[in-house]
Amino acid sequence: MRLDRRTFMGSTAAAAATLNAPMVMGMAHGKPRVVVIGGGAGGATAARYIAKDSKGAIDVTLVEPTRKYYTCFFSNLYIGGFRDLASIGHTYGKLAAEYGINVVHDWAVGVDRDKKEVALAGGARLPYDRLVISPGIDFIDGSVPGWDVTSQNRMPHAYKAGSQTELLKAQIMAMPQGGTYAMVAPPNPYRCPPGPYERVSMVAHLLKQHNPTAKIIIADPKPKFSKMALFQEGWANHYDGMIEWIGPDFGGDKVEVRPDAMELVIDGEVTRVDVCNVIPAMKAGRIVELAGINDGNWAPVVPHTMASRVDENIHVLGDSSAQGDMPKSGFSANSQAKVCAMAVRAALTDSKLFPARFSNTCWSLLATDDGVKVGANYEATDEKIAKTDGFISKTGEDAALRKQTYEESVGWYAGIAADMFG
Amino acid sequence: MKVPVTAMLGLAFGALSGAGAALAAYVGDPERGAEIFRKCASCHAVGEGAKNKVGPHLNGVFGRRAGSIDGFRYSKALRRMGDDGLIWNGETLDAYIENPKALVSKTRMNFRGLKEHDDREDVLAYLRQFSDDPQNIPEAEPTAVHEVDLPPEVLALRGDPAYGEYLAGECVTCHQAGGSDEGIPSITGWPEEDFVIALHAYKRKLRPHPVMQMITSRLSDEEIAALAAYFNGLE
Numbered sequence A: 001m002r003l004d005r006r007t008f009m010g011s012t013a014a015a016a017a018t019l020n021a022p023m024v025m026g027m028a029h030g031k032p033r034v035v036v037i038g039g040g041a042g043g044a045t046a047a048r049y050i051a052k053d054s055k056g057a058i059d060v061t062l063v064e065p066t067r068k069y070y071t072c073f074f075s076n077l078y079i080g081g082f083r084d085l086a087s088i089g090h091t092y093g094k095l096a097a098e099y100g101i102n103v104v105h106d107w108a109v110g111v112d113r114d115k116k117e118v119a120l121a122g123g124a125r126l127p128y129d130r131l132v133i134s135p136g137i138d139f140i141d142g143s144v145p146g147w148d149v150t151s152q153n154r155m156p157h158a159y160k161a162g163s164q165t166e167l168l169k170a171q172i173m174a175m176p177q178g179g180t181y182a183m184v185a186p187p188n189p190y191r192c193p194p195g196p197y198e199r200v201s202m203v204a205h206l207l208k209q210h211n212p213t214a215k216i217i218i219a220d221p222k223p224k225f226s227k228m229a230l231f232q233e234g235w236a237n238h239y240d241g242m243i244e245w246i247g248p249d250f251g252g253d254k255v256e257v258r259p260d261a262m263e264l265v266i267d268g269e270v271t272r273v274d275v276c277n278v279i280p281a282m283k284a285g286r287i288v289e290l291a292g293i294n295d296g297n298w299a300p301v302v303p304h305t306m307a308s309r310v311d312e313n314i315h316v317l318g319d320s321s322a323q324g325d326m327p328k329s330g331f332s333a334n335s336q337a338k339v340c341a342m343a344v345r346a347a348l349t350d351s352k353l354f355p356a357r358f359s360n361t362c363w364s365l366l367a368t369d370d371g372v373k374v375g376a377n378y379e380a381t382d383e384k385i386a387k388t389d390g391f392i393s394k395t396g397e398d399a400a401l402r403k404q405t406y407e408e409s410v411g412w413y414a415g416i417a418a419d420m421f422g
Numbered sequence B: 001m002k003v004p005v006t007a008m009l010g011l012a013f014g015a016l017s018g019a020g021a022a023l024a025a026y027v028g029d030p031e032r033g034a035e036i037f038r039k040c041a042s043c044h045a046v047g048e049g050a051k052n053k054v055g056p057h058l059n060g061v062f063g064r065r066a067g068s069i070d071g072f073r074y075s076k077a078l079r080r081m082g083d084d085g086l087i088w089n090g091e092t093l094d095a096y097i098e099n100p101k102a103l104v105s106k107t108r109m110n111f112r113g114l115k116e117h118d119d120r121e122d123v124l125a126y127l128r129q130f131s132d133d134p135q136n137i138p139e140a141e142p143t144a145v146h147e148v149d150l151p152p153e154v155l156a157l158r159g160d161p162a163y164g165e166y167l168a169g170e171c172v173t174c175h176q177a178g179g180s181d182e183g184i185p186s187i188t189g190w191p192e193e194d195f196v197i198a199l200h201a202y203k204r205k206l207r208p209h210p211v212m213q214m215i216t217s218r219l220s221d222e223e224i225a226a227l228a229a230y231f232n233g234l235e
Helices: A014-020 A044-054 A073-082 A093-097 A162-172 A195-210 A228-238 A284-290 A330-348 A398-422 B007-013 B018-022 B031-040 B077-083 B090-098 B117-128 B152-156 B161-168 B192-203 B212-215 B223-231
Strands: A035-038 A059-063 A102-104 A108-114 A117-120 A125-127 A130-135 A137-139 A180-184 A215-219 A243-246 A256-257 A263-266 A269-272 A274-279 A282-284 A301-304 A315-317 A358-367 A368-379 A384-390
Touching: A035 A044, A035 A117, A035 A125, A044 A059, A044 A093, A044 A130, A044 A330, A044 A398, A044 B117, A059 A215, A073 A358, A093 A102, A108 A284, A130 A330, A130 B192, A162 A274, A180 A195, A180 A269, A180 B212, A195 A215, A195 A228, A195 A274, A195 A358, A215 A263, A228 A358, A228 A368, A282 A284, A301 A315, A315 A330, A330 A358, A330 A398, A358 B212, A368 B212, A384 B031, A384 B212, A398 B077, B090 B117, B152 B192, B161 B223, B192 B212
Parallel strands: A035 A059, A035 A130, A059 A102, A130 A315, A180 A215, A180 A274, A215 A243
Antiparallel strands: A108 A117, A117 A125, A137 A282, A256 A263, A263 A269, A358 A368, A368 A384
16 A cells, blocks of 8 residues: 655645634544545545645545556547547546645445444455445446456456556457457446547547458447437448447347457347447446445435435445436536535535536547537425526537537546546 | 507517517517617618628628628637527527527627617617518517516525535536636636626526526526636636
C-alpha cells in the first residue's frame, strides 16, 4: 500500500483554508473522515468536491487500485484512431497535491459496517464516518455460455478501459483481410447504453481503412438499443454492407462462444470469427456485494442523497447504484457525485443542503466528424431518480451540426476530466 | 404608413394559433423599413449586386443558416451558433436585431439593437423583399415566446455566488472552470448581464442548443442570477 499524501497542514494556503473551515459536527476523533472506494467519474468527483468544498474540514481518502486510470468513455475513440491511449489516461497527483486527498492505491476487499472500517488487500483498515462506494461494474459469471474472465485474453470485453482496450485494438489490426469481428452485446441494464454501438462504429471506421472487405457481426439479446435509428442510419451512410446486427428475432439472445476454437454460436449456427468482443451481462462492482448493500445485482439508493437504502452511512454512485431512470454513464456518475458530496458535507459539517439535481448527456461518434448525442434532466423523488425531460439528435441532421456535436464531445471530455481529476 | 392587419395575417397563415396571432398583430411596412435600414447600411448591403462589407450581405437572409455565407469572416461565436442549428427566420431575426447579444453573446455585430417592436417589423418587411421566396419564408413555432427583452426586475436580481457555485457543478461537467473554449464555449468571467441574457435566451428556446435548452429549462430567475454572479467572479 502506498499513501500519496501531501503535507496538507504545512502549506500556508491550506492553513488559511482550515482557519475558515466550516464548523465540524462533534466527532469523538476530531476531523470527520470520508473514505471513497473507486477513482472513476463517481469516486474521483466525489472525493474532489468533498475535499474542495469542505476546505480541509473533512479528511478524504480515495482508494483506487490503478495508478493510471483510463476512462471507459472515449476508449472507443482510441479504437477508432481518434485518440491515443495516453489522452484518456489520468493520474491522481493533483487530487493529492492540490486538494489534500489521501490517495491509496490498493483494492478494497471488505467493509465492516458495524465498526465503520474498510479493509484493504494490503492489510490496512480505513475507518470512516461516511463511505462512498463507486466501483463501476463487474461481469456476471456464466451470462455468455463458454466465456469467463479467464477467456478475456482470447475474447476481450474491453469494457473496463486500459489493457483490454489495447488488446482488442491489436486483435482488430491483426485480422486477416476479409476477416470477421464479432461482438456479443450485453443485456440491459449495463454501463454506457450506446457504448457497444459506438464501438461497432469505431471498429468499422478502423476496418474501412485497413481491411475494407472485413465483416462485423453483432449478436444482441435486445430487440432495440440506445440511439438505434441514429446508429443504423450512420452505419448505412458510412459502412454500407459491413455490419450485420442480429437481434433476438434471429437468435441474438441464444449465443455461446468457444474461445479456444474462436467460434461464435448463434442459435446453434457456428461461425468462425477472427475477433470476438464479448461484453457479458453486468452487475455492481464486487465490493458492493462484499459490503452487503446490494439488492440483487445493484445497490439501491435514496435519490435525494445517493445514500444506500441499506446503510445510511454509505453512499453508492454511478454504475453500481440502482437509482431509477439515469443511464449508467460517466456523466451520470459525475452528476450523482456532486449531489452525494453535498449530502456528505451537510451530514458531517454545517454546510447547506440544496435540492438534488441531476442531468446526463451521452455523445457517440459514428465516423469522422459525425457525432450524435442524447440527454435528459432528472429529479429526485422518494421512489427513484425520475426523468423529467430530454432530447436526442435527429436522423438526417446536416454535416455542420454533426461536426459541431463531435467537437462538443471533445470539449466535454476535457471538462469532465478536469472536474474529476482537478 | 402602418397597417394593422391581424385579420389579413389570420388568412395568410391560417395555422397560427392564439399566442402567435396575438404577437403578430402588426405586419411591417417595407417602405418605412428601408428608412430604418439606413442605420444598418454602413455595415450591411442588400439588393442587387450587394457584397459583403463589415457585415455580410443580407440577400436571401430569411431561411439561411446563421454564419453560412462562404468567404465572410464571422465571429467564432456566430459560426458556432449556426452549426448548432440557428436559422434566420422572422422570429430569430427579430430577436437578433432587438439585442444581438441575446442570441450570440460574442457576436462582432456591434449594434445596440432596435427596441421598438414596430421598427423591427418594418426592417424585416424590407429585408424580406430580398429573400428568394417570400411565400415560403419559414415562420417560428407559434408557441414560441417572442420577447428577448428581460423585465428590469430580472436584470436587477443580484445573484448569490455561493448558491451559484453549487449550481455550477452542473455546468462545469462541460464548461471548464479554467476557461478553456475547446469544443465548448468558455463561460468564465462574463459580464453578469450578458450571462443572464444568454441563459434566458436558451430557456426561451431562442438559441438552438438542446443541452443548453434542457439545462436552463429548470433554472429559475434567481438561479440564473446566482450562476451569473459565480462565473463572473472566476478568473
